[in-house]
Amino acid sequence: MTPRTELGPSAVSTWLAAVLDGAPAVFDLGRPLYRGMPQSPNHPPYWHTLPRRHGDAVRADGGSAAADHISLGTHVGTHIDAFSHVSHEGRLLGGVDAQETQRGGSMRELGAETIEPMFRRGVLFDVPAVLGADCCDPGYEITPDDLERCERRHGARLGAGEVALIRSGWGARFDSPDPRDFIGHDSGVPGVGEAGARWLADRGAHAVGADTIAFECLPPGRGHALLPAHRVLLVESGVHIIETMDLEGLAAAGAHEFLFVLAPLKLVGATGSPVRPLAVVAGGGR
Template identity: 45%
Template sequence: MNDFGERAQGMTANQDLNLDDWRRAVDTVSRGQVIELGREFHSGMPHYPTHPDFEISLFRRHGDRVRADGASSASCHWSFGGHTGTHIDALCHVSQCGVMFDDTPADNDLIESGKAAGDAADFSAYLRRGILFDIAALDGVESLSGDRLITPEDLEKASDAQGIDVRQGDVALIRTGWGRHWGSDAYIGHDTPGPGFEAALWLADKGVELVGSDTAVFEKGPVTEAAPVHRLLLLERQIRIMENLDLEALSAAKVYAFFFMALPLRVRGGTASPLRPIAVC
């Protein structure tokens, strides 16, 4: 069996979900409402400066070829980075001192060829209970200020105020309100709010499966000389990260526990995948 076949065979068990986790997620559904948690992908969309633009064009246009019966078709070409728009980070996204999450040397050629562990091909379907920490609502503001660092105390207060408890396997989302700046120059600012290392550690110790926020980077920005939250979650705890979420509708509906669903693209060699997450409540 080749390398790809062995990897695919090894991933089968990761698709299974404990039935108790399914029931816990489904039990949160009471309204029959679906809320989109992701951003539309479009040309000119905001993105972190270290990642490529999103560009879309018609590769084939109506009229380029017209069939005998008058029918024609168009097809599109996309070009963008895996970390542009709403996305999920793969474990191979970060390294520390040349070492990956599985204690192997960081090998760019191996990642690019799709033969390294922890790339986007390793993503599973995420069907779990989701919980929302609405920190902006907790502070009584539409959006946190760019210098706001989210602490474990903030998460605990939000849990109490919103009547949620964090359980093993949960998907934890943090709303800062910064998503209100989406589409403006302020969204990718020098300073952006986000969780600090201690808040990330608090979530990790609670056993969350996946985290995400309504900012371009899941930690207090800017990320310049260090990214301690990414290092802790991806590298040390193997907890994947979602960024550029839209949490405004979820907050407006005052939904703090829900059935979270997301299906990442499984891309060999990908350090991230675009994502369309939803909340069913």
Template identity: 60%
Template structure:
């Protein structure tokens, strides 16, 4: 047993929750089934002889709703998944056996926050703003952080503040800020394990363009085997100035699924 690790834990840890609370009616991509939660049994519906009662729940949801991770099975290009796997043949009995979310190992990685608005001296980025390679490099230099192979890099645009506004967060007419195609290529070249953002689709969505084209998804999921985490809450990290931390994420172990809701954590010593 690693006594040094236990010593750190016992001395106290500070945790920042990066996940969105799952609520009926929360904003989401229109391409995915909505989250729904109900109580088929409420207290008082059935009462035992001793006066005890129990309530229980039922949920239905798309796997790409709320804060979630994209498995490599989520996107194909020209009929191929990551590594050249045939997208049709990979779906066996309605399950993506080869690249489903069950193949994502629990993440305990070095996490980095790239706070792009803070670097640019802005409160938030505007809808449709494309985060360039120059933005990424400049932000890394200003924060004095170096992205290393195996890291999980989280990109803050400030757009996450709009989550409580509903449709404004989806950003149809306004577009949504996000990484450029060149930016995705740049970060993939650094060997990152996963990338995340505080927006609905990770990459830039042009005003009125919706999800018509998602080149960063192709570069990361198909060409590079890099996972994407979307709809993160990064405001707490930004407010506390935490740019480097232990990143913890465990997807639901759903066999053959293309993604999973997640509740990631950023952890630092207390």
């Protein structure tokens, strides 16, 4: 399976014209990066320091500058998975040999630098809205039936080459004083199951995203032990996954279709990239 093809110029032009007609609103779907933020325990944490501070060096005219150093795993904060991120039985997307392509400590194929910028129609699936709740229950599996109910309720159908964003309501926990509330290892985390992932792939989604730490359903106490949706999407279907998104503002505005914009960093040989995705909504939403 090869990555999804780009939308044709006419489709992009149609959506751009619709979005720009009537004072569009821009929703920032990225989370802030800060020390101690909630993240998957499988990845190096975000760290920020000021190795050069104002006053360390002062120019003859009195000017000074500060400069930063940051470090983080490429799957920390709002980020996108490259197709080199997950393998199954030793193979990546398209049958690429995972062991061979990672020799030398960098991915020689399917790295983050191969992820094309996205400028596509996006659809928000607000699952709690169709369940009559503020948030999906911990460990709740989002099914194809849930996704179809979202389409009917919101009147926005996912088409081939488009981006599906799945709101579970769990994102409201990101700013909890205890990062474990968002990580949800003991409680479980709601998300798309294997069947839901196949439904999204069969619809021809170019990319999918969610407001949780792993996109997919994490049963209580099991954490990241099994990730079947990642296998279906990244390895079998060529569908990118975007995680730890902020979808609350988009849902509050009732914006279920929009222009989705995303540009990953060109991190050569990396398995993912931090991103700051945007949703551009015609007329401000509702």
